[in-house]
Amino acid sequence: MKKLLQNKNLQHLLWIVLLLCVWQVVHLSGVVSPLLLPGLGEVAAEFARAIAGGELPSQVGLSLLLILAGLAVAVALALVLGFASLYSRVFASFADTLCMLAHPLPAIALLPLIIVWFGVGPPAIIAIIAHSAAWPLLLNLTTGFAEVPRVYLETARSLGLRRGAMLVRIYLPASVPYLLAGCKTAWARAWRALISAEMLFGAVAASGGIGWYIFKSRVMMNTPGLFAGILVVICIGVVVDSLLRTVEARTIRRWSAV
Amino acid sequence: MMLLEVKGLYKSYAGGNGPVPALRGVNLRLPKGLLLTILGRSGCGKTTLLRCVAGHEAPDAGEICFEGVPIAGPGHKRFMVYQQYDQLFPWMRVGQNIAFALRAVHPALAPAEANDTAAFWLAECGLPDSGGLWPAELSGGMKQRAALARAFALQPALLLLDEPFAGLDAVLRHAMQVLLLGLCQKHGLSALFVTHDIAEALDLSPAPCLMRPDGTEILPLDKTTPREEILALL
Numbered sequence: 001m002k003k004l005l006q007n008k009n010l011q012h013l014l015w016i017v018l019l020l021c022v023w024q025v026v027h028l029s030g031v032v033s034p035l036l037l038p039g040l041g042e043v044a045a046e047f048a049r050a051i052a053g054g055e056l057p058s059q060v061g062l063s064l065l066l067i068l069a070g071l072a073v074a075v076a077l078a079l080v081l082g083f084a085s086l087y088s089r090v091f092a093s094f095a096d097t098l099c100m101l102a103h104p105l106p107a108i109a110l111l112p113l114i115i116v117w118f119g120v121g122p123p124a125i126i127a128i129i130a131h132s133a134a135w136p137l138l139l140n141l142t143t144g145f146a147e148v149p150r151v152y153l154e155t156a157r158s159l160g161l162r163r164g165a166m167l168v169r170i171y172l173p174a175s176v177p178y179l180l181a182g183c184k185t186a187w188a189r190a191w192r193a194l195i196s197a198e199m200l201f202g203a204v205a206a207s208g209g210i211g212w213y214i215f216k217s218r219v220m221m222n223t224p225g226l227f228a229g230i231l232v233v234i235c236i237g238v239v240v241d242s243l244l245r246t247v248e249a250r251t252i253r254r255w256s257a258v
Numbered sequence: 259m260m261l262l263e264v265k266g267l268y269k270s271y272a273g274g275n276g277p278v279p280a281l282r283g284v285n286l287r288l289p290k291g292l293l294l295t296i297l298g299r300s301g302c303g304k305t306t307l308l309r310c311v312a313g314h315e316a317p318d319a320g321e322i323c324f325e326g327v328p329i330a331g332p333g334h335k336r337f338m339v340y341q342q343y344d345q346l347f348p349w350m351r352v353g354q355n356i357a358f359a360l361r362a363v364h365p366a367l368a369p370a371e372a373n374d375t376a377a378f379w380l381a382e383c384g385l386p387d388s389g390g391l392w393p394a395e396l397s398g399g400m401k402q403r404a405a406l407a408r409a410f411a412l413q414p415a416l417l418l419l420d421e422p423f424a425g426l427d428a429v430l431r432h433a434m435q436v437l438l439l440g441l442c443q444k445h446g447l448s449a450l451f452v453t454h455d456i457a458e459a460l461d462l463s464p465a466p467c468l469m470r471p472d473g474t475e476i477l478p479l480d481k482t483t484p485r486e487e488i489l490a491l492l
Contacts, residue, residue, distance in 0.1 A: 154338065155338070155359075157314070158332040163482045255394055256394055
């Protein structure tokens with residue numbers, strides 16, 4: 001019992017098993033129509049079928065590819081704007097204003113405009129992801145830059161570090177805690193935006209993605225497929241979360257005294 | 259020729275009710291090879307003086323000549339050790355911190371050589387085999403030893419020390435003073451050491467000085483001066 005109280009992963013696993021059991025019991029009791037709540041077996045079978053048929057892997061692959069491309073654009077944008085703000089007060093004030101306006105704007109609200117500008121293909125989805133992720137990244141990056149202790153900057157200046165080295169060797173690593181916080185928000189926003197956009201776009205273009213897979217399953221009244229898709233989305237979220245936590249453990253937790 | 263010559267230095271900071279003067283016409287001469295301590299009350303401007311000499315603050319008026327040339331900004335030849343424990347870069351291991359500083363100053367230095375030099379100075383400062391640790395894993399005293407090791411490794415012409423041992427207990431502080439004194443003598447380094455501790459100022463330097471609380475002048479202190487007189491001047 002003591003061991004169980006200390007092991008968070010084991011606790012999570014136990015609760016998941018319990019939730020699945022409740023699901024199956026409710027399904028077997030017949031209280032809810034099997035059309036609305038399929039059994040675990042059916043979901044698993046549908047999952048296996050979609051994987052074997054290659055549909056699920058290709059849809060998930062497409063979604064991941066899109067989100068990676070969108071995040072890459074967002075990171076590049078945030079870095080360029082963040083670095084430029086560091087060296088020009090005029091630009092910093094401009095970027096700050098831009099952030100203030102764009103940060104609270106949900107990507108979905110921009111969707112119609114993005115369709116007009118980019119169509120309904122991958123460029124539009126990448127634009128939506130980039131918008132969702134760039135602003136929280138930039139916001140955290142500029143905060144991180146502003147919070148770099150004076151001692152580090154002065155020491156680096158005494159060592160004669162030039163502009164580029166100052167950015168890469170001092171500003172960036174010193175801002176990693178803020179950067180990671182920004183990545184978490186950026187990922188969460190981008191992932192939500194991606195799934196929503198896919199549901200809306202998939203019907204129009206042939207691109208699809210995991211969001212489209214879930215949506216299509218609903219249209220076909222393929223509830224097991226619907227659940228299979230949702231479970232995949234959950235799994236990807238958990239994996240990314242643990243990846244970010246690994247990065248955190250390797251950086252800021254080593255760097256800061258506990 | 260003096261290693262450092264400060265003439266008529268004025269510096270004030272922006273405050274809520276207009277500029278707050280920190281230094282008002284301070285003069286200082288430091289010959290090569292001397293460890294000079296400046297005793298002063300908190301807020302007398304001694305840290306400001308150090309920061310001006312390091313090049314981190316631009317004086318309002320006056321002149322700072324280093325090796326006969328007016329200073330222009332910061333440089334590794336005037337390297338500062340701060341009071342804060344967290345002055346090493348926390349994202350580099352202790353040894354990497356020193357090797358990084360060395361390679362920033364001497365770009366042609368081979369990494370292996372920089373690592374060897376880092377290990378040597380860590381050992382000199384009483385931290386042998388600590389190069390692989392993260393700064394966060396060191397105690398306060400060890401952090402100051404590592405900061406000293408980084409400063410010594412750079413072999414600056416002038417070491418600037420801003421109350422580096424202020425937060426340490428009496429035993430540790432004494433050990434660090436002995437270490438600093440020994441290393442400065444062994445390697446012929448010049449240093450400017452500011453402190454608010456009377457004993458520290460008198461013990462560390464053959465030529466202790468005192469800074470007036472209004473930042474107007476720096477007076478030489480005699481080691482035999484009674485404490486009461488020093489306190490009256492502070």
